[in-house]
Amino acid sequence: MTNTISFKAGDRVRLTSNIGSAAQAGAEAEVTKSDPAYTYVVWDRTNGLAREQMDGGYLSHRFELVPAKAIAPKTKRTAEFKKGGRCDQLLNFLTTGRTITQGEAIVLGFGTRLAATVHDLRGAGHNVVTSMKEDCHGNPYAEYRLVTRKANGDRKAA
Numbered sequence: 001m002t003n004t005i006s007f008k009a010g011d012r013v014r015l016t017s018n019i020g021s022a023a024q025a026g027a028e029a030e031v032t033k034s035d036p037a038y039t040y041v042v043w044d045r046t047n048g049l050a051r052e053q054m055d056g057g058y059l060s061h062r063f064e065l066v067p068a069k070a071i072a073p074k075t076k077r078t079a080e081f082k083k084g085g086r087c088d089q090l091l092n093f094l095t096t097g098r099t100i101t102q103g104e105a106i107v108l109g110f111g112t113r114l115a116a117t118v119h120d121l122r123g124a125g126h127n128v129v130t131s132m133k134e135d136c137h138g139n140p141y142a143e144y145r146l147v148t149r150k151a152n153g154d155r156k157a158a
Helices: 086-095 102-108 114-123
Strands: 012-015 028-034 038-043 056-059 065-067 127-134 140-149 155-157
Touching (some): 086 140, 102 114, 114 140
Antiparallel strands (some): 012 065, 140 155
């Protein structure tokens, strides 16, 4: 095994194969420094895989280290909705400043999965607020409204 990838301090790496009794495949580490012969690491012990592995230098020709997939920070996606689609129609409805409930959504033709459509709007970066209400029999239901920002930063219902 030859490690042909060079790493720099701060890189996250993963061991791809078991070497001996202590080095376990799948264990992740952070590189502290690297040279052509050794890669110096501090093992991540949160997953239990690296509990017996020692921090320090590992021979590049004996241990196969690959870059670990970094967990990308969760970002809001911006989406263009299909013109005339359910999300587009609901967004246009809420932009007028009106609120909507599941019962109203069914009557108005937005379908029976209003919460899923609202989830898609939120995923696209729209600030849809949920208010829990009770009907005359004490049964809870959700009412949704769109919140926008004015030019001066104040919040206002759309």
